[in-house]
Amino acid sequence: MKVALSQIAAVWLNKAKTLEKILGQIEEAGKAGCRLIAFGEALLPGYPFWVEQTDGARFNSSLQKDIFAHYAEQAVQIEAGDLAPICEAAAKYKIGVYQGIIERPQQRGGHSLYCSLVYIAPDGQIKSVHRKLMPTYEERLVWSIGDGNGLQVHSLDEFTVGGLNCWENWMPLTRAALYAQGENLHVAVWPGNERNTIDLTRHIAKESRSYVLSVSGLMRKEDVPSDFPHSEKMLENCPEFMANGGSCIAAPNGEWVIAPVIEREALLVADLDIKEVLRERQNFDPSGHYSRPDVLKLKVNRDRQSVIDFEEG
Numbered sequence: 001m002k003v004a005l006s007q008i009a010a011v012w013l014n015k016a017k018t019l020e021k022i023l024g025q026i027e028e029a030g031k032a033g034c035r036l037i038a039f040g041e042a043l044l045p046g047y048p049f050w051v052e053q054t055d056g057a058r059f060n061s062s063l064q065k066d067i068f069a070h071y072a073e074q075a076v077q078i079e080a081g082d083l084a085p086i087c088e089a090a091a092k093y094k095i096g097v098y099q100g101i102i103e104r105p106q107q108r109g110g111h112s113l114y115c116s117l118v119y120i121a122p123d124g125q126i127k128s129v130h131r132k133l134m135p136t137y138e139e140r141l142v143w144s145i146g147d148g149n150g151l152q153v154h155s156l157d158e159f160t161v162g163g164l165n166c167w168e169n170w171m172p173l174t175r176a177a178l179y180a181q182g183e184n185l186h187v188a189v190w191p192g193n194e195r196n197t198i199d200l201t202r203h204i205a206k207e208s209r210s211y212v213l214s215v216s217g218l219m220r221k222e223d224v225p226s227d228f229p230h231s232e233k234m235l236e237n238c239p240e241f242m243a244n245g246g247s248c249i250a251a252p253n254g255e256w257v258i259a260p261v262i263e264r265e266a267l268l269v270a271d272l273d274i275k276e277v278l279r280e281r282q283n284f285d286p287s288g289h290y291s292r293p294d295v296l297k298l299k300v301n302r303d304r305q306s307v308i309d310f311e312e313g
Contacts, residue, residue: 001157003185004029004037005268007192007247007261009218010046012225015074015082018045022099023089028267030093035122035157038098038187040217040247041166042115045074045102047191049219051138053237054230066229068142075104075113083118083126091124096156098163098187098215102143103131107306112144117163117189119154128152132165133174149304153181158274159211163187169200175208177300180287184210184252184277192216192243194260201260205250209280211257211272212250218265219243252280 006025011017022039029037041047050056050067058064076082083099090097096119103116115132130150135143151174153162162178162185169175169188178186186204190196197214205212219242224234241263249257249270257270284290 001036001159001272001274002032002034003213003249003270003272004032004034005213005215005247005249005258006037006039007216007218007245007268008039008043008265009220009223010043012046012219012223013071013074013228014225015045015076018043019085023085025267026086026089026093026095026097029269030089030095032269034095034269036096036098036161038163038189038213038215039100040215041100041117041189041191042102043100043217044076045071047217047219047243048139048142049191049238049242050228050234051141054233056138056141063230063233064141070229071102071142072104072111072113076101077104077106077110078118078126078129079106083120087120087124087126090120090122094122096120096122096154096161098161098189100165100189103129107304108144109307113142114146115139115143115165116146117150117165119152119161119163121154122156127154130163130165133168133171136167147305148177148300148302151177151300151302153178153183156185159185159272161185161187163189166190166196169204173298175204176286176298179208180298182287183208184274185272186210186212188212188214190214190216190246192218192245194244194246194262197246197248198260201248202250202254202256205252206254208286209252209284210277211252214246214248216246217243218245218263252277
């Protein structure tokens with residue numbers, strides 16, 4: 001099966017223009033015969049790089065409120081059809097899509113933001129929306145905590161695919177929840193940086209005996225737009241690269257299919273062979289013949305969390 005990793009920079013915090021870039025990448029991958037394409041964490045409309053650069057932890061800051069309001073305005077509302085163009089492109093090119101978004105769900109009041117990973121099947125249907133379980137460090141100043149509803153896997157040709165956001169990939173039980181459902185093609189999405197992907201990608205591949213796709217975004221100083229609120233504050237502090245990429249693919253034996261690619265936009269394409277999964281599962285299968293469910297078992301709550309349950313009389 002042919003797969004693609006789209007390592008691109010968002011048109012930062014501009015939902016419409018970033019969507020145009022995404023659709024162009026789907027078209028290119030589809031015409032190349034890819035059956036799956038994955039994009040970086042929070043790519044639509046962008047990762048909150050400003051927090052680290054603008055004293056983001058200062059409570060009740062008018063500057064931080066201005067930026068958050070701008071971010072929320074550009075966030076994705078799935079219920080409003082914001083992902084419809086991607087769904088249409090997926091169906092047109094018969095390609096599965098893992099899309100990192102900032103979600104502003106009506107189901108949770110319509111104002112809080114979630115870092116979500118959406119899987120769109122080759123028929124154009126949204127099959128799962130995984131809200132990041134625990135935002136990492138400064139992300140908690142912007143994003144809300146998610147739930148287990150999106151801890152799902154999906155059949156795609158001979159493979160079973162699943163995905164996690166960024167440092168969720170460090171969480172053993174979260175990985176185990178996907179392994180136990182038969183995952184053999186793992187998609188790890190990141191805002192970017194080789195330091196995140198160079199070790200963990202190969203570790204997960206060896207642990208799970210699966211292919212692992214790590215896909216990252218890019219963020220350069222030049223990507224800070226002039227219409228970003230308080231852009232001058234951001235620009236005076238930020239380095240040339242806030243995210244340098246690092247997208248890569250590891251095989252089920254932990255060897256590189258594509259070694260980490262840094263500091264450039266790229267559509268990375270590779271052919272994956274399901275037989276390599278079967279070969280490596282011969283001596284180790286973490287949820288199969290090498291598991292002991294009589295001794296160790298994981299319980300997962302996949303309810304979509306809500307603050308209200310209606311009972312109609």
